Amino acid sequence: MREPKEILRRALNKWRLIRGAEVLVTGFAAGMSTYFLFSNAMVAMACFVGVLLVAMLYVKPWKYTLEHICSRVDETITPMEYSTALILANESELPLLSKIQRIRAGETLKRHQREIRFKNSLLPITGLSLIAVLGAWLLHVLGVFQIDHTATQIPGTDVVNFKRLDAVNNEMIPPKIGKQEIHIAYPNYTQMPDEFTTQMNLRVLEGSRVSWNIAFDQPLKGVQIQIGEDSLRMDFRNNSYSKTMVVDYANFYAIKFQDSLGKAYLSDLFALEAYKDEPPVIEIEGLPQFSSFDFEGPQKLAFTTQLKDDFGLTDVAIIATVSKGSGESVKFREERLGFDTKLSHGTKRQDFSKTLNLRELKMEPGDELYFYVEAIDNKQPRPNISRTETFFSVIKDTVTDQFAVEGTLGADLMPDYFRSQRQLIIDTEKLIADKPVIETKEFNFRSNELGFDQKALRIKYGEFMGDESEGGPVVTEVETVTAEDPLAEYTHDHDGSNEHNLVAEEHDHEDHANEGDEENPLEAYVHNHEDPEASTLFAQSLKSKLKQAMAEMWDAELYLRLFQPEKSLPYQYKALKLIQEIKNSARIYVHRIGFDPPPIKEDKRLTGDLKEIGNFSKDETLDNEDLYEGIRNAVARLEILLDTDMKITKADRELFNKAGNELARKAIEEPGSYLETLQMVKWLSQSENSTEQQLKSALKGLYQVLPKRQRLPYKDGRYDNQLNNLFIEALDVE
Known part of the structure; x- marks a missing residue:
């Protein structure tokens, strides 16, 4: 029934689009009408957004669901026999007759899907909106709502005001600017046309060439443009004063001049803002931070990259580094790779795709690949360079080194698998958290698998304790089993099977001596590998802790086999704590190298003679730069x-x-x-x-x-009143 459900989903989306179109047409009509009536784009935009939000909250096209569509289908299509809702029902929960009716309803819906109709008012709303917009346009043409703005017009920044710098003389008419023009030439690489303006407040790109051209209505002695601390003289050509400079940073400037009588005038300050050429923006999709591949499988990385720049791109590449080997024999090879999509020189936005084939990079098992995307824009003389974060990829190595101890080599007391107990705890906690959402069969299977991993870890520790059998402890006495225990394979008999793991008491040697066995005179000086207690790679101080950790692993494995991971966790934590203690006890500490003071002369000791001891004093003045x-x-x-x-x-x-x-x-x-x-x-x-x-x-x-100074502690005189002073004076007199 996938096709009937798809028909209902398409009908639902169509209904939502129709209702959304009603809202959009209403908001558009309100915005256009407001613009024609008041000739204000900001007011029109605010009206459009306001009407759009109100209409959207009123219509709520997102509230329509598939159940509403089923009701509309039942109302408009009679052959459906009010059975449309059966298409959405779960087939496994329906009785036989309902299943048959569900199939019939699906076939009927396929034949009559074009007859589905919705309640909407799109056509009437569109007609009314057109009438409203045309009416507002007609009123705009007739000038009914036009407002005369000339009475309240404020002079713009293109008007330059000057002030006298000397005593005021009302009889003199100050010079005025007859013409002002500013020419902005942007750098060639931007391909932006030159700009001409009369605005004195400027915002230009770094590296742009700005030319001021100012003409006055009276002859002057000289005109200067003051930029920051610099005062630059403007050149007089063709009855106007001009000055050209390259803008590299933001600043403020003013125009200063002297009239024919030598009186100085100064204009207001104007802003000269310089914005920077932004570096390229790189966005990568479909690429994980770390990826790994099997040697036998496909070794390809496919991703897309979107690049954007404000003035254009000149180059884009993938910088890849392949590392081979490990340790001191590691080697690196760097390559510059191109994208499958060709770069259009000077483009401001383009999408690129790339499929990295690790086999073409001649990578072998264990090799690693580090790469990032680099983009360069067309800024001159120094372009902006952007790069992404580094991505990693590795080919899994199927060959691993096994730990072994030779006769001439020392023992590695800290093998890598000491950390696997922590991973067992993490997996157990995850299993407990997933218990409500997984089936019982899967829960039991995962718990039993964790028990097997716990057993494998315990056997590894047993190898370091001298156990040569992986099946469990060796039992020296044969016990008679009267009944078969179904849990015997997973339980741990602390009274029997774990006896060899217990620490031997001191009186055991006395018992063996009393048995009449002949004492070996070399027993104290040889290392007997046949004795499990002696065939260990650890010192005696670590042996008891490792035995205790193995005992905790036995109990942890037991409850994992019984599908009770909650009870297994405490034993796992105890085992992990013991392993950490073993790790810490196996550390090697060296003597700290520091100051070794000279020996003390015994004849000077405790005499109190300080004649030959001098004091050390140092006077230093720290200069703190005051920015203000x-x-x-x-x-x-x-x-x-x-x-x-x-x-x-x-x-x-x-x-x-x-x-x-x-x-x-x-x-x-x-x-x-x-x-x-x-x-x-x-x-x-x-x-x-x-x-x-x-x-x-x-x-x-x-x-x-000025920044606020930090208040220093001072004496508070709120208790220093006249009565207290008189009392203190009386005490002094007495």
């Missing part, structure tokens, strides 16, 4: 000027100029926050006269720039 030294000095000077009504001197102007340079650096980092204060400080550094209001404004702005 000029601003602090300017604040102090402004406070004096406000209190004494003194005039600004040449030294004051130099001080304010230094403070303005410090403030400009901070204004570039936070554009818009300190521009007004910077303008006021700039005015004070160039002006010969100032008003009290200008000094107060500059002082207030500079106070806000």
